[in-house]
Amino acid sequence: MPSDRAYSHVTSAVLQSLPLPSFLEEEAATGPLHVIARTSDGRVVRKGCVGHRGLELRSTIDVDGVRAVGPADTWVDLGELRRGRLTLDDLVVVGDAVVARIDHESGVEVPSGSHTSSGTRALLQALHARVRPRGKVLLSQALELIRPRVRSPMESRARLMFVHAGVRELFAEDVYRRPRRVGTMEAVALMLGLDPSTLMIT
Known part of the structure; x- marks a missing residue:
């Protein structure tokens, strides 16, 4: 070149x-x-x-x-x-x-x-x-x-x-820097602005 x-x-x-x-x-x-x-x-x-x-x-x-x-x-x-x-x-x-x-x-x-x-x-x-x-x-x-x-x-x-769906933007720290690794459903709950502890996650 x-x-x-x-x-x-x-x-x-x-x-x-x-x-x-x-x-x-x-x-x-x-x-x-x-x-x-x-x-x-x-x-x-x-x-x-x-x-x-x-x-x-x-x-x-x-x-x-x-x-x-x-x-x-x-x-x-x-x-x-x-x-x-x-x-x-x-x-x-x-x-x-x-x-x-x-x-x-x-x-x-x-x-x-x-x-x-x-x-x-x-x-x-x-x-x-x-x-x-x-x-x-x-x-x-x-x-x-x-x-x-x-x-x-x-x-x-x-x-x-999620942004295109009108859901609040989630930063990586919301998931990756929590005290423990969260599961998929918990991550979705965070994106929706919900408290994961209130969900029936098994």
Whole structure:
């Protein structure tokens, strides 16, 4: 890979082990590589590649000796894929994972229940750095639902399921930091704002 190129979009997400819908993971394994160059250099035109421009607007990282677009910019790039490729929930799941990674690398403890952190600010900055990006409305909606301290894609989707149903948002600490590990029914009771001790749980 030339120094003025980097892997981007789906390819970058896979290199960084960011959670993607299964169909995109399959495409990444068998399909073309997404490569981005500086705007002045034009798109990469090569068999087996999907070319993009705008490398100068993105941060890059080294992934096992390979240059890739950084995680926050990759999240924005995923939102710019053609309509219908990723849903709102998909972008929240990826965003939660990106935020968790950036927060971990920052070494700064995020307060319990906080909606903002180094990671969420990085996503906001990456989005605002783009000029009229495709998918900006959906990305902005996803950003409002992205949270720090999320441990897994499953946790993200479980939280979103209740949020979409109009149930109060449950933070991971409500379940994981109780005196003992709670069961599924107790977790549901907490999400509904009920006292688990009042339920007939066996």
